[in-house]
Amino acid sequence: MSKERIKISEDLYDIMPSDYQDLVKSATYGKEDRGWKDIGNSKELIEQHSLCAGCPESMAFRYILASLPNPEDTVMVGSTGCTSLVFPMVAVHNIHSLFGNQNAIATGLKRALSVRFPGRTKDVVVLAGDGATVDIGLDMTLQAWFRQEKFTTICFDNELYANTGGQESGLMQKGFVAKMAPVGKLFDKVRLPEIARESGCHYVIQCTVSKPSLIEKVVRNAVMIAREIGPTYLQLYTPCILEIGKNSMEGLQEMRDSEKPTERFAYREYISEPAKQLLAEVSAKDKEKKAAAKQLASQGA
Amino acid sequence: MADTHSVIGTKNKKGQTFTDTWKMMNEAPRTPSFYTGSEVIKEALRRASCDVMIAYPITPQSEAAALIGELFAEGYIGDYFRGESEFAVMSQCAGAAFGGARVFTTTAGPGTMRAMENFPMWSGARLPIQMIVTCRGINSPLSIQPDTLEISYLLNTGMLVWHAETAQDFFDWILKGYMVSEEPDVHLPLALCCDGFFVTHTKDVVNLTPADMCLPPYDPYRSPVPCMDMECPPVRMMRDPFVMKSNYISYATHASWQQEVWAAVERSRKHTIRWINGLIETENADAEVLIVASGTAVSQGREAIRLLEDEGIRCGLVKIKVLRPWPGEEIREATKNAKHIIVPEFNVTGWLAKEIRATIPNSERVNAGPRVCGGMTMPPEIIVSEIKNLLGMRTMSLAGRGS
Numbered sequence: 001m002s003k004e005r006i007k008i009s010e011d012l013y014d015i016m017p018s019d020y021q022d023l024v025k026s027a028t029y030g031k032e033d034r035g036w037k038d039i040g041n042s043k044e045l046i047e048q049h050s051l052c053a054g055c056p057e058s059m060a061f062r063y064i065l066a067s068l069p070n071p072e073d074t075v076m077v078g079s080t081g082c083t084s085l086v087f088p089m090v091a092v093h094n095i096h097s098l099f100g101n102q103n104a105i106a107t108g109l110k111r112a113l114s115v116r117f118p119g120r121t122k123d124v125v126v127l128a129g130d131g132a133t134v135d136i137g138l139d140m141t142l143q144a145w146f147r148q149e150k151f152t153t154i155c156f157d158n159e160l161y162a163n164t165g166g167q168e169s170g171l172m173q174k175g176f177v178a179k180m181a182p183v184g185k186l187f188d189k190v191r192l193p194e195i196a197r198e199s200g201c202h203y204v205i206q207c208t209v210s211k212p213s214l215i216e217k218v219v220r221n222a223v224m225i226a227r228e229i230g231p232t233y234l235q236l237y238t239p240c241i242l243e244i245g246k247n248s249m250e251g252l253q254e255m256r257d258s259e260k261p262t263e264r265f266a267y268r269e270y271i272s273e274p275a276k277q278l279l280a281e282v283s284a285k286d287k288e289k290k291a292a293a294k295q296l297a298s299q300g301a
Numbered sequence: 302m303a304d305t306h307s308v309i310g311t312k313n314k315k316g317q318t319f320t321d322t323w324k325m326m327n328e329a330p331r332t333p334s335f336y337t338g339s340e341v342i343k344e345a346l347r348r349a350s351c352d353v354m355i356a357y358p359i360t361p362q363s364e365a366a367a368l369i370g371e372l373f374a375e376g377y378i379g380d381y382f383r384g385e386s387e388f389a390v391m392s393q394c395a396g397a398a399f400g401g402a403r404v405f406t407t408t409a410g411p412g413t414m415r416a417m418e419n420f421p422m423w424s425g426a427r428l429p430i431q432m433i434v435t436c437r438g439i440n441s442p443l444s445i446q447p448d449t450l451e452i453s454y455l456l457n458t459g460m461l462v463w464h465a466e467t468a469q470d471f472f473d474w475i476l477k478g479y480m481v482s483e484e485p486d487v488h489l490p491l492a493l494c495c496d497g498f499f500v501t502h503t504k505d506v507v508n509l510t511p512a513d514m515c516l517p518p519y520d521p522y523r524s525p526v527p528c529m530d531m532e533c534p535p536v537r538m539m540r541d542p543f544v545m546k547s548n549y550i551s552y553a554t555h556a557s558w559q560q561e562v563w564a565a566v567e568r569s570r571k572h573t574i575r576w577i578n579g580l581i582e583t584e585n586a587d588a589e590v591l592i593v594a595s596g597t598a599v600s601q602g603r604e605a606i607r608l609l610e611d612e613g614i615r616c617g618l619v620k621i622k623v624l625r626p627w628p629g630e631e632i633r634e635a636t637k638n639a640k641h642i643i644v645p646e647f648n649v650t651g652w653l654a655k656e657i658r659a660t661i662p663n664s665e666r667v668n669a670g671p672r673v674c675g676g677m678t679m680p681p682e683i684i685v686s687e688i689k690n691l692l693g694m695r696t697m698s699l700a701g702r703g704s
Contacts, residue, residue: 006534075400075529093529095399097422101392104384108353108396108404113530115352115379116401122530140392143385 002030036212054248079132100137103144124151130171166243208255331508343368345475352379352402361497387412391419398428401521410437424459429482446676453652580628588617604681
């Protein structure tokens with residue numbers, strides 16, 4: 001669409017909020033090669049947020065919104081938790097309804113959009129915390145994957161219930177002492193990436209959000225594979241610095257420490273055969289484009 | 302964006318003609334057909350231009366939900382699948398409605414209860430989903446038998462709640478229900494309830510509209526809230542989400558939105574009256590004895606009235622068709638001359654009698670019963686007996702009572 005759908009009537013331009021004017025002027029809707037490098041020189045699709053200072057989740061939000069390949073036709077689905085404090089400031093349509101039902105909402109939404117807009121791309125991306133994804137919403141998370149629903153599920157894994165004040169969650173590490181785990185968590189961190197693979201996800205990534213370029217890559221891949229093939233799952237470590245006793249400046253280091261090869265957030269990926277094929281095709285096309293551009297440039301020179 | 306041209310008179314992919322709903326329901330020829338209630342639900346859906354139907358098995362709605370699957374296979378429904386639980390199904394319905402689809406689902410008893418968290422969300426999000434509720438027991442031990450207790454839980458969700466008596470009501474109200482639900486000044490979900498088995502599993506003659514006519518499609522841009530399809534500007538909804546704030550503006554926002562939802566319930570009144578010819582129906586409302594009921598208790602009331610007539614006792618009837626919005630004014634007017642108001646119900650708590658008592662002056666006139674529950678039938682004789690007792694007349698002793 002580029003910016004066709006958000007442009008402002010001339011008569012009303014001066015009374016529109018400046019952040020909306022900025023969206024029209026310099027947001028990256030319709031820009032094919034949009035990515036994390038646009039942050040800082042174009043209008044982001046996220047306005048202010050009320051997350052804690054230095055929260056890695058806020059970084060993750062920015063990278064993801066900068067990396068969506070098709071934001072002008074993307075609808076996001078959230079759930080209750082810290083993410084629901086950000087979504088009202090996000091410039092793509094998004095739905096919050098209940099706690100834990102995000103993959104059910106996304107199922108209905110994706111199907112409705114497919115019925116209403118046959119032949120057009122409408123991406124659906126779920127973004128929810130680990131409580132919503134793995135605990136209260138687990139059945140709907142898995143069932144959407146079993147049914148091969150064509151949308152991306154992103155889990156912000158902060159290993160606890162952050163918004164309610166740091167209670168035990170299924171993705172918490174064993175032994176961690178938290179509210180509702182007064183003697184330490186008694187069972188292992190739920191292995192959702194493996195479960196995702198067994199449940200039919202075609203692209204499963206576990207990583208931290210320490211590197212924006214990596215987030216850009218995995219978000220683009222996940223959305224494109226979900227669009228063409230079937231469900232995809234990203235589990236991103238976004239530590240809750242508040243609840244693990246860190247300061248605002250320490251989030252990045254916490255992620256770097258946790259992604260070392262021996263640590264629990266070492267980069268892991270699973271890509272199904274059809275998804276590999278799709279990625280190879282996409283990459284071949286990109287190469288062709290780049291080669292053509294290079295040739296044009298050299299001819300020009 | 303929204304189409305500006307009319308689709309009335311054009312054909313859908315099944316060759317059905319999109320027809321002005323008023324003409325289709327009130328002027329088109331009707332064909333008498335002998336169908337079960339479940340089959341009638343299917344026939345209504347055939348004509349409903351429904352985009353998404355989501356199914357889940359639970360007695361006694363399973364047959365209707367499966368029959369709509371056949372309609373999908375024939376190409377009458379945009380999409381159809383079985384969800385994993387009623388909670389998930391109602392969220393999937395919400396997702397589809399957020400995405401601008403006309404949505405239909407069916408549920409019953411424990412399924413209604415499991416899904417309950419969704420219903421105030423549906424109303425608050427202004428999603429005009431239609432949900433058939435084929436009422437059954439929700440108590441433990443497990444029961445699949447007819448019982449209307451679950452309706453009482455729906456009354457404060459902000460949904461429109463209608464209670465069908467017959468399969469004919471069902472057929473007409475499914476189609477007309479969308480017209481009320483989808484009005485821009487309403488835009489609320491509708492719980493269209495009936496008494497399970499009595500309506501779903503019995504055969505009745507139902508006058509159907511022509512199968513080659515169907516409702517105009519739902520227009521999601523006639524909505525008081527934006528459709529979540531990225532076809533209109535993605536505005537920032539608020540500066541800070543109100544859930545974070547404990548201050549006056551936050552409370553006032555929540556309060557005013559709840560009031561707006563209930564104001565929308567109220568605004569549905571005029572449309573409902575127009576489409577289904579009033580929120581109640583009365584017969585001999587000037588009688589001193591009145592039966593006031595909803596659902597199949599109305600049918601049993603009719604039988605009781607016939608039996609009483611044979612004995613020279615005149616008794617009137619008020620059929621309550623719509624529970625939300627509540628027809629308070631209508632009930633006050635209809636009962637103003639009644640000395641005895643008998644409220645037969647298929648549930649243990651007598652929620653309808655409580656609603657009526659809270660509505661009319663001199664509420665001691667309300668006799669909260671007879672009531673049956675747990676799947677028991679309500680023989681008209683027990684209504685007759687209740688009325689005779691109230692009138693101080695001797696009644697036949699009922700078996701086992703020992704009187």
